Amino acid sequence: MTSETLWYANRATGAVCLVLFTVVVLLGIAVRLRTRLPGLPRFGTVTLHRTLSLSATAFLALHIAVAVVDGYVSIGVVDAFVPFVSDYQPLWLGLGTVALDLMLAVLVTSLLRERIGHRTWRAVHWLAYASWPVALIHGIGIGTDTGTDWMTWLTVSCVAAVVAAFGIRLAHSARAARRTPAALLCTAEGAHS
Numbered sequence: 789m790t791s792e793t794l795w796y797a798n799r800a801t802g803a804v805c806l807v808l809f810t811v812v813v814l815l816g817i818a819v820r821l822r823t824r825l826p827g828l829p830r831f832g833t834v835t836l837h838r839t840l841s842l843s844a845t846a847f848l849a850l851h852i853a854v855a856v857v858d859g860y861v862s863i864g865v866v867d868a869f870v871p872f873v874s875d876y877q878p879l880w881l882g883l884g885t886v887a888l889d890l891m892l893a894v895l896v897t898s899l900l901r902e903r904i905g906h907r908t909w910r911a912v913h914w915l916a917y918a919s920w921p922v923a924l925i926h927g928i929g930i931g932t933d934t935g936t937d938w939m940t941w942l943t944v945s946c947v948a949a950v951v952a953a954f955g956i957r958l959a960h961s962a963r964a965a966r967r968t969p970a971a972l973l974c975t976a977e978g979a980h981s
Contacts, residue, residue: 794858795932801851802927803942808844810946813920815840817953821960838898845895848888880929887923890915920950 815837818825825833855863863881867874869889872882897904897912924947933939 791858791860794854795860798851798854798858799931799933801847801854802931803933803939805844805847805851806924806927806942806946808840808847809920809923810950812837812841812844813916813950814953816916817957821957841895841898845891848891852888877930880926883922883929884926887919887926890919890922894919 815833819834819837822830823833824830825836828836852868855861856865856868861876863874863876867876867881868885871885871889872878874881874885893912894916897909901909924943928934928943931939
């Protein structure tokens with residue numbers, strides 16, 4: 789494979805990762821809100837979230853492998869897993885490494901969910917929310933397509949979708965928090981009557 793082919797493959801897999809991980813985040817929020825997607829039962833949303841997470845992880849592995857194999861810039865295996873040690877763009881590549889390490893923690897704990905318990909799994913799973921913007925900043929900082937019209941629109945669309953979904957998630961949590969004390973108060977008053 790030529791260096792030019794690897795360069796295009798790296799760019800393409802990076803863009804695909806952005807889209808896939810954006811959809812994974814959106815599905816994760818939908819699962820948390822118990823949203824049912826049209827045409828799918830509730831468990832279908834969970835299954836789609838898990839399946840797409842694995843697909844996105846496979847594209848991420850391909851993205852990293854292509855970056856390491858491509859001889860145009862020197863990115864080693866250690867650079868892919870240890871943040872900020874690369875000679876090539878250490879900040880931007882390091883942010884990608886941080887996002888990868890966070891996602892690996894989420895992946896490993898998800899695979900071990902039954903053994904580690906729901907509470908531990910959920911605490912670590914919150915790292916997925918942190919990994920997405922870190923990976924996004926990595927792509928903006930190191931991506932050679934940053935600033936092109938198509939990549940700008942793709943990035944803006946992904947950010948808008950995640951911000952909107954996260955806003956809905958926060959509004960839902962705020963409404964639930966306001967209802968909970970009132971429900972507890974009514975229950976307590978009913979018990980004293």
